[in-house]
Amino acid sequence: xxxxxxxxxxxxxxxxxxxxxxxxxxxxxxxxxxxxxxxxxxxxxxxxxxxxxxxxxxxxxxxxxxxxxxxxxxxxxxxxxxxxxxxxxxxxxxxxxxxxxxxxxxxxxxxxxxxxxxxxxxxxxxxxxxxxxxxxxxxxxxxxxxxxxxxxxxxxxxxxxxxxxxxxxxxxxxxxxxxxxxxxxxxxxxxxxxxxxxxxxxxxxxxxxxxxxxxxxxxxxxxxxxxxxxxxxxxxxxxxxxxxxxxxxxxxxxxxxxxxxxxxxxxxxxxxxxxxxxxxxxxxxxxxxxxxxxxxxxxxxxxxxxxxxxxxxxxxxxxxxxxxxxxxxxxxxxxxxxxxxxxxxxxxxxxxxxxxxxxxxxxxxxxxxxxxxxxxxxxxxxxxxxxxxxxxxxxxxxxxxxxxxxxxxxxxxxxxxxxxxxxxxxxxxxxxxxxxxxxxxxxxxxxxxxxxxxxxxxxxxxxxxxxxxxxxxxxxxxxxxxxxxxxxxxxxxxxxxxxxxxxxxxxxxxxxxxxxxxxxx
Amino acid sequence: xxxxxxxxxxxxxxxxxxxxxxxxxxxxxxxxxxxxxxxxxxxxxxxxxxxxxxxxxxxxxxxxxxxxxxxxxxxxxxxxxxxxxxxxxxxxxxxxxxxxxxxxx
Numbered sequence: 184x185x186x187x188x189x190x191x192x193x194x195x196x197x198x199x200x201x202x203x204x205x206x207x208x209x210x211x212x213x214x215x216x217x218x219x220x221x222x223x224x225x226x227x228x229x230x231x232x233x234x235x236x237x238x239x240x241x242x243x244x245x246x247x248x249x250x251x252x253x254x255x256x257x258x259x260x261x262x263x264x265x266x267x268x269x270x271x272x273x274x275x276x277x278x279x280x281x282x283x284x285x286x287x288x289x290x291x292x293x294x295x296x297x298x299x300x301x302x303x304x305x306x307x308x309x310x311x312x313x314x315x316x317x318x319x320x321x322x323x324x325x326x327x328x329x330x331x332x333x334x335x336x337x338x339x340x341x342x343x344x345x346x347x348x349x350x351x352x353x354x355x356x357x358x359x360x361x362x363x364x365x366x367x368x369x370x371x372x373x374x375x376x377x378x379x380x381x382x383x384x385x386x387x388x389x390x391x392x393x394x395x396x397x398x399x400x401x402x403x404x405x406x407x408x409x410x411x412x413x414x415x416x417x418x419x420x421x422x423x424x425x426x427x428x429x430x431x432x433x434x435x436x437x438x439x440x441x442x443x444x445x446x447x448x449x450x451x452x453x454x455x456x457x458x459x460x461x462x463x464x465x466x467x468x469x470x471x472x473x474x475x476x477x478x479x480x481x482x483x484x485x486x487x488x489x490x491x492x493x494x495x496x497x498x499x500x501x502x503x504x505x506x507x508x509x510x511x512x513x514x515x516x517x518x519x520x521x522x523x524x525x526x527x528x529x530x531x532x533x534x535x536x537x538x539x540x541x542x543x544x545x546x547x548x549x550x551x552x553x554x555x556x557x558x559x560x561x562x563x564x565x566x567x568x569x570x571x572x573x574x575x576x577x578x579x580x581x582x583x584x585x586x587x588x589x590x591x592x593x594x595x596x597x598x599x600x601x602x603x604x605x606x607x608x609x610x611x612x613x614x615x616x617x618x619x620x621x622x623x624x625x626x627x628x629x630x631x632x633x634x635x636x637x638x639x640x641x642x643x644x645x646x647x648x649x650x651x652x653x654x655x656x657x658x659x660x661x662x663x664x665x666x667x668x669x670x671x672x673x674x675x676x677x678x679x680x681x682x683x684x685x686x687x688x689x690x691x692x693x694x695x696x697x698x699x700x701x702x703x704x
Numbered sequence: 705x706x707x708x709x710x711x712x713x714x715x716x717x718x719x720x721x722x723x724x725x726x727x728x729x730x731x732x733x734x735x736x737x738x739x740x741x742x743x744x745x746x747x748x749x750x751x752x753x754x755x756x757x758x759x760x761x762x763x764x765x766x767x768x769x770x771x772x773x774x775x776x777x778x779x780x781x782x783x784x785x786x787x788x789x790x791x792x793x794x795x796x797x798x799x800x801x802x803x804x805x806x807x808x809x
Contacts, residue, residue, distance in 0.1 A: 584727050607759065607790040615762055618726060665799070672769055677762035677798060684797035 196222045197315050198239075202232045202249035202261060203277075208300070212248070212307075219308045229256040233264060241269040242322070246295075246314035248307075251278035251285065259285065262292045271321035273314035277302055330387075350377065353531040355512075355544055355551040362389030362441070363510050363550040366397045370404050373451040377556055379462060381442040381510040383484075385550070392425070392439055396485075400445070410445050410458050414485060414493045417441070418460075421486030440486035444508045450559045453501040460485055460493060463514050463524070467498060468505040472567030472638050472647055477506070503561030512549035519546060525569045526593040528553045529639065532568070533597075543596075567638040567647065570597050575633045577625025580618060587614055590637070597639070598704060609646060609702050612685040613637075615678040616650035616698050624652020624696055639704075646702045648686075656694030705732060709745060719753035724764030733767055740774040750775045755787040755809055760794050772803060785809060 199221045203209045209225055216223050224239065226232035236244070247265065251258040258276050265272055273295045278285075286297050295317055296310035341364075350367060362382025369375045378400055382389040396417055403413045425439055442461030449456070457465065457477060461484025467477045480494045500506075509528065517524040520543055527543070531553060534541040544551075557566075571593050575586070587610050594606055617633060625631035634651040661683050667673060683689050686700035706719040718736065722728065740750075752771070754760065760768075768784070775782045783805040786792050792808045795801050 580726070584725075604790060604793075611759060611761060611790075611794070614725075618761075618763075672773055672803070677765045680798060681762050681765075681794070 196220065197245040197311075198222050198224060198243055199311060200224050200226060200232060200235060200244050200247045200249075202226045202229065202247070202253065202258065204228060204250065204254050208250075215304045215307055216311075218304070219311070221311060228254045229258075229261045229264075232261055236265070236268065241272070244269075244272055245318050246311055247272060247274040248311065249274060249276055251276055251280050259288060259292070262289060262294060266292055271318055271325055273317040273321070275310045275314050277307075349557045351532065351555040351557075353528065353535055353551065353553040355531070355547060357512070357547050357550050358385035361385040361550050362393040363512065363552045364390075364393045364397060365508075365552060365554050366401065368401055368405075370447065374447055374449045376400075376404055376410075376448075377446045377508065377554060379444045379508045379510065379552065379554060381462065381512070381550075381552070383438065383440045383486075388439070392421075392441065396441055396443070404447075410447060410456065411493050411495050414443065414445070414458055414460060415491075418485040418491055418493075419489070422489050426486060438486075440484040442484045442511065446506060446508060446556065448500065448556075448558065453499065453559070455498045455500045455506060455558070456495050457498060457506075458493060458495050460491070461487075463509055463511055465506055465508045466525070466569065466572065467500075468507070468567060468569060468638075470502050470504050470561065472569075472640065473649065474567070474569045474572055474636055474638065476572070500558045501560075503558045505555055505557050505561065505566060507553065507555045509553040510550065512547065512551040513553050515549055516543065516547045516551060519548075520592075520596065521589070522593050522596050523571045523573070523589075525572055526597050528555075529568050529570050529597050567640050569636060569638045570594075570646075571635065571637040573635045575617065575621065575635065576629045577621055577631035577633065578627050578629040580621045580627060583614060583618060586617065586635075593637070601704060605702065605704055608685040609637075609648065612682045612700050612702075613648055613650070615682050616648070616700065619678050620650050620652035620654075620696075620698075624654030624656070626654070644704045646704055648700045648702070649697065650700075651697040654696050656691070656696035658694055659691075705735060707739060709747060711745070714746065714748040715751055716747040716749070717751040717753055719755075721756045723757050723759045723761075724754060724767065725759060725761040726763035729763045729767040733770070736767075736771060737774070740771065740778070748780050749783060750780055751783045751785060753785050754791060755785060757786065757791050758788050760791050765794070765798055765800065768800065768804070781805065783807060 197220065199216060201209065201212055201223050203212060204227045213223055224235050226235050249258040249261055258278065262274055265274060275296045275298060276289055276294055277298045277300060279300050281299055289297060295314040298306060298310055352365065356363065362380065362384060364380050366378045367375070378397060380393050380396055382393045399417055400413050404410065421439060421441065429439065440461065444462035444465060445458040447456040459478045459481040464476045464479055464481060466474050468474045477498050478496045480496060482492045482494060507528070509524065513527055514524045517527040520527065530541055571590060590610055590613055591606065594601055594609060617635060620633040621627060625633060631653050634649070636649040638647050640647060659679060661679055664676065665680050682700060687703045688701045690699040691697065692699070708717045720732065752768070772782050784795065785807045787809045795806050
């Protein structure tokens with residue numbers, strides 16, 4: 184007879200819980216199972232089986248072998264109970280009853296095999312080996328999932344720990360662990376660094392590569408290595424080592440790459456050094472709210488090519504302001520929602536401030552990471568938050584309706600409670616200003632560009648719109664012109680009159696080549 | 705664009721669907737000019753129906769002013785019918801209500 188187990192006995196043998204009410208059958212099973220090296224825990228009914236299961240604990244058994252018809256309940260009842268208690272534990276049923284419904288329901292509950300009595304030793308062994316293997320696989324999978332969850336938890340904690348007084352962060356992971364990561368560290372007393380990475384893939388490998396890059400970058404940076412050299416170094420590592428190793432392992436060309444943005448702020452010299460490889464182009468928000476894309480001379484992601492150009496651009500940050508970095512998950516979701524990425528970032532920041540979750544996030548297909556880094560010398564009250572930042576070619580007047588539709592979608596997304604009148608006034612004034620800039624400032628020439636920006640200022644609940652063209656502008660007395668239009672019924676030049684009535688205030692710079700309109704929301 | 709002349713009241717009604725903006729105004733200008741250039745049939749009131757418009761921009765306003773001038777040349781009067789509050793407001797702040805009878809539905 185196989186050895187009856189004491190729950191305290193430590194063993195590495197395979198343990199099977201055998202539920203059989205017929206003493207003769209049980210004795211036969213013992214004999215067979217001993218031969219094939221299974222240690223049997225016997226139970227004559229379902230109640231005893233449950234009790235033995237609880238006594239030994241969920242990880243003890245490698246499989247269960249049960250009869251269907253038992254004195255107190257059925258094998259199916261036991262299967263249902265086990266599915267809740269230990270879903271990874273595989274079960275084999277051994278019965279005289281080959282009823283189709285019973286088989287169907289048992290399989291639905293995850294039964295591994297269904298054996299008819301009397302069973303041959305070989306068949307029994309095959310079924311139990313299969314069940315044991317399935318249990319082992321399920322448990323391994325469960326452990327891997329737990330490890331992944333832990334990894335994700337640590338990663339999220341580390342990212343959120345960069346939420347400091349000067350860095351406002353929105354992080355919305357779609358995957359348990361992945362390659363989107365933001366690191367923030369002091370390089371020396373004068374400089375600190377923000378490093379944002381997005382590694383291809385959404386798995387522990389991506390998380391590993393991301394963490395490895397952050398470690399290398401941090402270690403080399405504090406030893407005074409140039410950020411360009413660090414990017415070059417890691418690019419060579421990815422191309423010649425990591426992706427080669429992937430190729431040897433899988434036979435396919437390795438495809439791991441990193442989109443990275445490094446921002447090094449020097450507080451003494453009041454400059455920002457920026458490196459962009461594969462990441463969306465960041466923005467700099469000046470203290471007066473004007474916003475520009477910076478570091479547009481970007482290279483491809485690290486890991487794509489052996490020899491890549493890595494450019495560092497230096498930017499003046501005197502006076503403060505903000506620089507924003509983000510991963511392409513933000514751009515992708517914004518694109519699918521038909522809005523500007525900065526509008527989505529604004530809505531995410533607002534939702535975070537109100538401790539709510541933005542409904543659009545349920546459509547996200549990639550992790551979203553957005554970091555707003557307040558530059559030294561900035562005050563919280565300074566902060567304008569950009570919603571739309573666009574450039575239009577001078578010959579794009581024919582697209583004005585599409586521009587208006589895009590602005591409308593952004594306004595409705597950013598300000599769901601915006602009144603119909605406010606929306607109309609912002610859209611009509613913006614339309615007039617852009618058409619005026621295209622026609623007069625650019626003279627409808629494709630190579631001349633109109634910059635359009637809409638930003639929100641929380642103090643005073645204000646939306647400011649900038650429209651800037653490269654033209655010389657011209658002096659314009661709005662009040663005098665309005666009277667002239669009335670008296671002489673002139674059938675042109677009503678755009679500026681409209682703008683001055685629609686906006687709460689209008690300010691012109693460079694003789695009107697830059698128009699700044701404020702709207703109270 | 706739809707036109708209708710009521711011989712009993714001598715009212716010529718032109719109904720525009722949608723917004724009157726830079727995109728639509730220049731397309732509307734030639735047929736409206738042609739209509740207003742015809743000496744007959746006679747009418748004494750030109751009614752512009754803009755009840756479907758949610759926006760009228762400066763190019764649309766300029767078109768309205770040029771229509772008004774042609775209407776006045778014929779010794780007739782002009783009336784605009786609108787439904788949208790924002791469109792009505794646009795006519796008020798550009799002071800077109802001083803020259804044209806404005807009816808808000």
